[in-house]
Amino acid sequence: MSKVVLVTGASSGIGRAIAITLSNAGYKVFGASRSVETGLVSDGVIQLQLDVTNEESIKKALSYVQEKEGRLDVLVNNAGLGMIGALENTSSRQVEEIFQTNVYGVLNMCRAALPMMRQQRSGTIFNVTSIAGLMGLPFRGIYSASKSAVEGFSEALSAEVNQFGIKVIIIEPGDFKTGINENRRIAELQSSVYEPFQSAVIAQVNREVNDAPDPSLIGHALIRMLKKNHPRLRYKVATPFQRFSVLVRDIIPDRWFETLVKRYYKM
Numbered sequence: 001m002s003k004v005v006l007v008t009g010a011s012s013g014i015g016r017a018i019a020i021t022l023s024n025a026g027y028k029v030f031g032a033s034r035s036v037e038t039g040l041v042s043d044g045v046i047q048l049q050l051d052v053t054n055e056e057s058i059k060k061a062l063s064y065v066q067e068k069e070g071r072l073d074v075l076v077n078n079a080g081l082g083m084i085g086a087l088e089n090t091s092s093r094q095v096e097e098i099f100q101t102n103v104y105g106v107l108n109m110c111r112a113a114l115p116m117m118r119q120q121r122s123g124t125i126f127n128v129t130s131i132a133g134l135m136g137l138p139f140r141g142i143y144s145a146s147k148s149a150v151e152g153f154s155e156a157l158s159a160e161v162n163q164f165g166i167k168v169i170i171i172e173p174g175d176f177k178t179g180i181n182e183n184r185r186i187a188e189l190q191s192s193v194y195e196p197f198q199s200a201v202i203a204q205v206n207r208e209v210n211d212a213p214d215p216s217l218i219g220h221a222l223i224r225m226l227k228k229n230h231p232r233l234r235y236k237v238a239t240p241f242q243r244f245s246v247l248v249r250d251i252i253p254d255r256w257f258e259t260l261v262k263r264y265y266k267m
């Protein structure tokens with residue numbers, strides 16, 4: 001019997017690549033996002049209309065999966081929004097939007113899926129964070145904070161639900177070539193005091209994503225994790241340089257690391 005998978009944010013980028021890769025590998029995949037029509041099939045993935053910030057919408061989508069398949073084996077919490085710009089220029093409305101999607105969205109999905117998984121006494125929840133969640137990157141403070149929040153509660157959740165046969169795995173991607181730059185929010189309060197650094201960082205982030213690998217890599221990595229009896233809590237899916245930056249952050253004094261980050265971004 002094929003495992004039943006639900007991937008959020010499957011209309012684009014990493015989520016789409018994970019959904020298609022898993023479907024090609026024989027999993028029964030529901031690909032959820034706000035912009036699709038429930039029940040249509042695209043590239044082997046069953047489309048599911050779902051807004052992770054809306055608990056009614058989540059309930060409806062999960063009832064659909066329950067009705068069709070009677071179970072949910074794997075939940076991939078991938079839906080997310082990028083955000084760039086100086087903290088001082090970020091409005092509270094924007095902070096709320098990012099946290100609603102990147103943090104509350106993941107929490108909402110976990111809360112809604114757990115009863116089904118507990119009943120089955122099995123299941124795997126993947127929460128997609130970012131290398132940017134492991135450090136406070138300049139001009140990406142809100143994005144970094146939202147991903148750090150998911151890092152924290154996922155670790156706690158793992159210890160809580162392991163007794164029910166449920167595994168929680170945190171995926172920490174580096175850069176991947178997706179629609180994240182086009183879809184991201186830019187700090188809306190107008191001020192030029194952070195120029196030219198803000199523009200330089202935006203240009204650098206754009207280059208990093210445009211030159212990054214194809215996100216299907218993450219789909220294949222997920223399949224390998226699903227086949228493990230004892231998967232780790234965290235997996236970085238990133239270049240050696242990005243992994244090394246996390247290691248360096250952990251071993252050198254914070255101020256030295258801050259200097260390195262500023263040099264890297266030419267600030």
Ligand code: NAP
Pocket residue numbers: 008009010011012013014015032033034035036050051052053078079080081082101105128129130131172173174175176177178179180181183209212
């Ligand atoms: P993307 O191409 O912009 O895709 C984002 C996806 O999230 C879309 O399918 C979008 O679909 C969905 N989404 C946004 N808000 C939603 C909501 N309220 N409810 C349901 N779905 C929603 O971005 P991506 O790069 O693939 O990003 C996917 C995840 O990877 C994010 O969590 C991101 O933070 C993380 N990540 C990305 C990178 C990278 O370099 N690309 C690096 C590290 C981490 P609709 O708009 O159709 O709803």
